[in-house]
Amino acid sequence: MxxxxxxxxxxxxxxxxxxxxxxxxxxxxxxxxxxxxxxxxxxxxxxxxxxxxxxxxxxxxxxxxxxxxxxxxxxxxxxxxxxxxxxxxxRSPQLQRKLAKAALPAQGPLSKSMKELRAEKAKAEARIQSLEKRRADLAARSEMMKQQIHGRYEAMRAALKQDEQAAMETQDIDLKRTRAKLDQVLKTWNQHLDQVTKTISSAQKTLKDDSKATSGGEMEGKMENVSLKKSDGANIRLDEERFATLVHTLSNLCRQLRVELQRKTLLLDLLPVTVDAQTCHPQLTVTPEGSGLFCGAARSSTELLPLQFDSVCCALGSTPVSSGQGYWEVDLRCCFSGWAVGVAYGKLERKGQDKGCKLGRNRNSWCVEFRNGRLSAWHNDRHVACQRAGQPQLKRVGVWVHFDMDLLVFYDADTMGVLQSFSKAVMPMFDRAHHQLTEPLYPAVRLVKPDTQARPNHVEFCHSALRLSRF
Structure with a gap:
C-alpha cells in the first residue's frame, strides 16, 4: 500500500x-x-x-x-x-477574530440595552435612596415647624396671660382701695355705736337715780353728739365703670382675634391679583402697581382689543384659580357708586351690553353686587339679598375659592361674616349644576359709571398680607 x-x-x-x-x-x-x-x-x-x-x-x-x-x-x-x-x-485565529467581530453587530443592540438598563437601575436606586432620605427628613422638618408654631402660640398665650395678670392686679388694687374706704366707714360707725351705747347706759342710770337727775340741757348736749351726721358708705363701691370698659374692650379684642384667626387661615391661600389691562373697559385705568382701577373718562384714541370689554365697565384679573384654593380681598372704600365683585370664566362675553357680559347675569360668572343701597348675590341672572341690616357700608370684600370642592364664598373682610356662599350642596334657588367649577376662575370687578366726574371711583385688589393686616 x-x-x-x-x-x-x-x-x-x-x-x-x-x-x-x-x-x-x-x-x-x-x-x-x-x-x-x-x-x-x-x-x-x-x-x-x-x-x-x-x-x-x-x-x-x-x-x-x-x-x-x-x-x-x-x-x-x-x-x-x-x-x-x-x-x-x-480556521486561523485571524479568521476567528474576524468572525467574532462580524457577530458583534447582532449582539450590539442587546449589549447597549443591557448597559442602559444597568444605568437606569443605578439611577432608580439612587433616586429611591434620595426619596427615602427626604421621607425620613420630613418628620424632622415637620417637627421643627410644629415647634415654631407652638412657640408663636406660646408667645401669644404668654402675652395674654401677662395682660390677664395685669388686669387682675388692677382689680386687686381697686378692691384694696374700696375695702380701705369701707373699713374707715365701718370704724366710724363702730365708734358711733359705742358712743350710743354709752349714752343709753348713762341715760338709764339717770332715770334710776332721780336725785342725781341732770338738767334737760345736759342730756340734749349728749344727744347732739350722738346724732352727728355720718357717712353710710352707700357711695363706696368698686370702679364699675372701669370694669365695664375693660370687659367691653376684651370682648372687642376677642371678636377681632377670632376674625383675624379666620383671616389668617385664608391668608395662607392669598392670591396676588393684578388687573389684566387687556380686558379693561376704555373708561377704566390701571394703576402703575397693576392692582387698582380708576373709573374716569373714556380713552377715545385707544383701539379696542379682542378681550376688552367695550360696553360694560368691567375688568378681569390676570391670574386664575384652576386648582386648590385661592383668597383675595377688594378694597371698596373709595368706590362711591355701585360695584360688583366676583369671579368669572375666561369665556365671559366682552362685547355688547347684554347679560352675557355682566357679572352674575349668566352661567359663567358669580358676584356680590351693591347698587341703590342694596347688597345682593348674583348668578345665572338670579339673585338673593345679603342680610346685613343695621351695618355700615362694606369697606372690603373677601373672595375665597376652593376649586377642588366647587366652593365659592364671599366675606365681609372686616368682620369675616359670610355674605354668600355658592356650592353644589346649598342654595336651591340657584341652579346647583352650574356651581360645579369646570374651568379656571378669574377675579372680576365691575364698576357702575358715576354720574359726575367729581368723585371718581377707585377699587383695589389687596395683594399683600401686610396691607391686609390691621395691626
Whole structure:
C-alpha cells in the first residue's frame, strides 16, 4: 500500500479523510490526496486529482478501479456539500477574530440595552435612596415647624396671660382701695355705736337715780353728739365703670382675634391679583402697581382689543384659580357708586351690553353686587339679598375659592361674616349644576359709571398680607 492519496500499480486510489471543524457540525471528513512537489507534498481535492490522472492517461478508457474510485469520491463530495459548508482548512485565529467581530453587530443592540438598563437601575436606586432620605427628613422638618408654631402660640398665650395678670392686679388694687374706704366707714360707725351705747347706759342710770337727775340741757348736749351726721358708705363701691370698659374692650379684642384667626387661615391661600389691562373697559385705568382701577373718562384714541370689554365697565384679573384654593380681598372704600365683585370664566362675553357680559347675569360668572343701597348675590341672572341690616357700608370684600370642592364664598373682610356662599350642596334657588367649577376662575370687578366726574371711583385688589393686616 503506497502513501496516502497516491495511485498504486494496481490502479487503486487510497484516500485519507481529514476532520475539518465547522460551526454547525463539529467534525467533517473530506477526501483529498497529497501531490508531490519540489519541496514536499501539497494537498489537493480528490476529484481534481482524479481528473488530472485521467487526463495523463490520455484518451483511453479508464480502468474499472479508476471508475470505482471516482464514483466513491464523487459520492463523498456531494454528501459533504449537501450537509454543511465545506472548509478545506482549519480556521486561523485571524479568521476567528474576524468572525467574532462580524457577530458583534447582532449582539450590539442587546449589549447597549443591557448597559442602559444597568444605568437606569443605578439611577432608580439612587433616586429611591434620595426619596427615602427626604421621607425620613420630613418628620424632622415637620417637627421643627410644629415647634415654631407652638412657640408663636406660646408667645401669644404668654402675652395674654401677662395682660390677664395685669388686669387682675388692677382689680386687686381697686378692691384694696374700696375695702380701705369701707373699713374707715365701718370704724366710724363702730365708734358711733359705742358712743350710743354709752349714752343709753348713762341715760338709764339717770332715770334710776332721780336725785342725781341732770338738767334737760345736759342730756340734749349728749344727744347732739350722738346724732352727728355720718357717712353710710352707700357711695363706696368698686370702679364699675372701669370694669365695664375693660370687659367691653376684651370682648372687642376677642371678636377681632377670632376674625383675624379666620383671616389668617385664608391668608395662607392669598392670591396676588393684578388687573389684566387687556380686558379693561376704555373708561377704566390701571394703576402703575397693576392692582387698582380708576373709573374716569373714556380713552377715545385707544383701539379696542379682542378681550376688552367695550360696553360694560368691567375688568378681569390676570391670574386664575384652576386648582386648590385661592383668597383675595377688594378694597371698596373709595368706590362711591355701585360695584360688583366676583369671579368669572375666561369665556365671559366682552362685547355688547347684554347679560352675557355682566357679572352674575349668566352661567359663567358669580358676584356680590351693591347698587341703590342694596347688597345682593348674583348668578345665572338670579339673585338673593345679603342680610346685613343695621351695618355700615362694606369697606372690603373677601373672595375665597376652593376649586377642588366647587366652593365659592364671599366675606365681609372686616368682620369675616359670610355674605354668600355658592356650592353644589346649598342654595336651591340657584341652579346647583352650574356651581360645579369646570374651568379656571378669574377675579372680576365691575364698576357702575358715576354720574359726575367729581368723585371718581377707585377699587383695589389687596395683594399683600401686610396691607391686609390691621395691626
Amino acid at each position: 503506497g502513501p496516502a492519496g497516491h495511485v498504486t500499480g494496481g490502479g487503486r486510489v487510497h484516500c485519507r479523510l481529514q476532520r475539518v471543524p465547522h460551526p454547525e457540525q463539529e467534525h467533517l471528513e473530506f477526501p483529498f490526496r497529497e501531490k508531490p512537489t519540489g519541496t514536499g507534498f501539497r494537498k489537493e481535492p480528490l476529484l481534481s486529482s482524479l481528473a488530472e490522472m485521467s487526463s495523463e492517461k490520455g484518451s483511453g478508457a479508464p480502468s474499472a478501479g479508476d471508475q470505482g474510485a471516482l464514483q466513491d469520491a464523487t459520492r463523498l463530495t456531494l454528501q459533504a456539500s449537501t450537509e454543511v459548508r465545506v472548509q478545506p482548512f482549519p
